[in-house]
Amino acid sequence: MENYNEYHLDPKQFPFLKSFQDNWLEIKDEFTSFTDNTSEQELKFTYDVMGPKSQTIKTKGNGKYSAFGILFQGMFIEEYLKFHQIQYPDYELNDVLEKVLILRDKYFPSLAEAIKKINSSNDDILRNVYFGIFHPGLDIKLHVNYNHHTNRGYLGLIVPEGDVAMKICHDQLYWQEGKFMILDHSYPHCPHNYTNYDRVVLVVDFFKPDRPREEVVKFEQEQVRQRMEDNPYSLGVFGKSDRVKTEDFIKYGLAHQLEWDKALDK
Template sequence: MESFNEYHLDPKQFPFLNSLQENWQVIRDEFTHFIHNASPEELKFTYDVLGPKSKTIKTKGSAQYSAFGILFQGLFIEEYIQVHQIQYPDYAIDEAVNKAVTLREKYFSNLAKVIEKVNFVEDNILRNVYFGTFHPGLDIKLHVNYNPHMNRGYLGLIVPEGDVAMKICHDKLYWHEGEFMVLDHSYPHCPHNYTNYDRTVLVVDFFKPDWSRKEAIQFEKEQVAQRMEDNPYSLGVFGKSDKAKEEDFIKYGLAHQLEWDKALSVSS
């Protein structure tokens, strides 16, 4: 039986996630259909425009993390682009908006319907929804995601067997297909994928129920304004506050480094 604590949370506390979990195979199929059938131009646009970018979170070596989504800070991506007037090197704002709508309607209509349903019933509790893929060999440096007003749920879509895990504080947690892992990402963590296959989840950020909605929205507004000023391509998801503190590395870094060394020695 799985144990939970202040940073590894029981998904049953958040029944509004059930709509996404019940549709996990449909959501996975939309993702795989897109990956296998999108044109090179559609793929380029998706990762250039629909993927949140971080200047702070680092990986070890050359392995990569890729992400793209349709909902950011409670807005579908085209609305988010318009509100923040994001300037892209290869796309005018109106072009980016139109392409984003077309892609969602073409490839992710079922996911969009589930998001709309949940947010209609739950007063826009879902803030960010995006696909996150750990490519083989990925090893992310210890960091935090300073979002004290939100929790982060991971819905397993494609999870290979083997050592692909989230190290958070002193725990090592594993994703499972069709199930949510829910974390408070304000705690130091560093995930990895030591398998030879991609791992893909649906990342779902949502307001903490114990925050008043007014306070959560105000905090988000101020935080996102700062993040967008620092890096408009973060889509408000990542920021300078993602850096782990020196004391976090002292407290957790050694244990994680030993795990890295052990795993790397086995794989080499």
């Protein structure tokens, strides 16, 4: 029996997510088909262009995090890149727009259709949908995502056995394949993967249904404007505000992370 609270939420509160969960194997197959059948050059392009980048969230050691997706701030990836006119040093924008649309249509038709269906009947409640990969040895420092207008759902797709978990406040939570973990990421958290295998989830950010829609839309617009000015490659997902206060490290018993975080800054 799961214990839920203000930052670890019951997925049953959000019935619009059920179509993702009911079709999780199909979503997993689309991910594995893509990663198994694309060239190294195509994979590099995908992570370079279709994945949100953070300039503030740090990892310990050599463990890496990577991500790529097809929906950002309620727009499909090709629409988002065109709207913000994001310029990449290694790619021409027109080529980028054509390529990401081809990749989305070829490899992720079921995921795209699920997003369209949910958003059309729920007033565009889905904001970001992307694959998040924790590579072996990943240890991310304590941080917050200053997204008071959204919750974040993780649908487990590939979850190895062992110590791969999310520490949030005083809890340590574990992903499960085929199930959602729903968190309020405005609370301090730090995930890790101490196994020898990749952990893959579908990350789904969505507006908090109990907040007035006009209010959350206004907040998102201002936040994305600021984040894109600071770092256009964040795709509006991460920002400079994704930091915790020193007292949070102490409050949640993670003072050791503060020490190695300081060491990384030297």
